[in-house]
Amino acid sequence: MAITLNNGFKMPIIGLGVWRMEKNLIRDLLLNAIKLGYRHFDCAADYGNEAEVGEVLSEALRSGLVKREDLFITTKLWNSDHGHILEACKDSLKKLKLEYLDLYLVHFPIATRHTGVGTTDSALGEDGVLDIDTTISLETTWHAMEDLVSKGLVRSIEFSCLLRQDLSKKYDKSPAQIALRWGIQRNTVVIPKSSRMERLKENFDVLDFELSDEDMDLIKKMDRRYRTNTPAKFWGIDFYA
Template identity: 35%
Template structure:
C-alpha cells in the first residue's frame, strides 16, 4: 500500500492513486477493479471525463466481492465549469453520486477557476465546452468565492469529505484563502519536470494544502489528443537525465518521474491498462532519489504547459487568462 498523506482536516489519502482521465468506457470497470486488486485505494475522476458510471461499476464490484470496503477507498470527482452557480453545485454532485452509485465523495475539486454558462444535465452531460450553441463561448458572472461557499455546504451536509481546487495560480489561491470558511485541502495541478512550478508548490505547501500532480509523465498524456506542443516535444521517458537516474536505481523512467514528485511531498495519480505497470507505479516509492538527482530533474524545467485554458478558444474575446 502507498504512503498515506494527512490533509489539513485530518483526513488521510494515499500518496499514489489511479487517474481515471481518458480511461475508455468499455474497459473502465475492469481497469478500476484490477487497480483495486493490485492495491490502489484512491481514484481520481471528474464529471468531464464522461466515465463515472463505468468507474462506479468497477468500484461496486470490488466492494461486492469483498476486496475492499467503501471506507477503504478515496473517491475523487471534480465540479465542471458549467456548474459554478450555487444552485447547480449540489445538483451536479447528486448526479455524480448517482452515476458512481455512492453516498458521498471523499474529495471534490473545482476543476477550473472558470464559470461557463450552465447547460442543463438533460440537455448534454457532460457538456465539455458546449455552452448552449455549438462554437459559442459564454460565461456566468459567478465569483470563485461564491462557488467555493456552495462546496463548503456540501461538506456540512456530508456529501463530500474534503474539497480542493485545481488548475489555479497563486493569486487565485491567495484570494480564496482570504475569505473561505473551509481552507482548501488539496490543489491539483499539471506537474512534471517540464513544468516544475517550484514557487507555486512552495507557497501552497506552506499554506498546509496538499498538492496532487496530474500528467506526471509530461507530454505523454497529451500526444494521443494531438496536442501539437506535446507531439513535437521530446518524451520524458527518453530524456537522458531521466534514463541515467533510472539505470542508477534499476527502476523504470516512469518510477523516477513519480518518485521525483512523491519525494517532494506531492501526490500522484498515474494510470495504466497493464497490470505490471499498475504495480510498478504503485511501488514507485520503494527507493529514494539523491538531492543531486532531485536537482537534476528540477533543471529540466521548460515552463511548458500542455493543459492551458488560453488555448481552448481561438477568439481573443473569449480566451481565458488563467495562467498569465
C-alpha cells in the same frame, strides 16, 4: 503511504486516474488495480465515465474485495456547473454509486455558461472564446463547496488545478517511476493513468527507493512551463498566463 489533509483525513499518495480510460476496459483495470493495492481513484465529471467507474466500485464493495472506508474517491466539478454545485455533486454521486466523496475538486477555477448538469460542455461565445460567467465568483463557488461538506456529501474540497535516462539507469527504475517518485518526495499526490496491467504494477512500485536531493533539484531545473493539456488551444484564452 498517505498525505494527511488539513481536516485530518488521509489521502493515499498514489492514485489511479481514469481520464481517457476506455469504457470497455474499465472493469478489469479497476478491479485489478484494487487487487494490486490501489485505493485512490481520480475521476471527473468531464471524463465521461463516472457511471462505468461506479459500476466497478459497486461490484468491488458488494463482493467484499474492498471496504468503502478504505477507498479514496476523488471527482471534479466542471466549469459550467459552478452555479449548480449541489446538483452536479449529486449527479456524480449517483453515477459513482456512492453516498459521499472523499475529495471534490474544482476542475478549473473558472465559471462558464451553464449547459446542463453533467453535460460538461465548454460553450464558446460568438467571438469563439470561452463564454465565462462573470456573475459567479470563486468565493461563491467555494462557499457552495463548503455547503457540500456540511451536508455530508463530501469530506474534503479543493481547487485543482521528460526525464533523463541516466536517472533511470542510476536507480534501476523507469522514467515514469522516477517522475512519480519526484512528485511523492515533493509531498504531492500523484495520479498516474494506464490501461496496461504491467504499467499499473510499475506505477505502484515506487515506494522502495528515494531520489537524492541533487537529483530532485536536477529534475526541478528541467521545468519548461509546458503543459500537455492546454486549455488555450480549445478555449481561446491563455488560462495559465
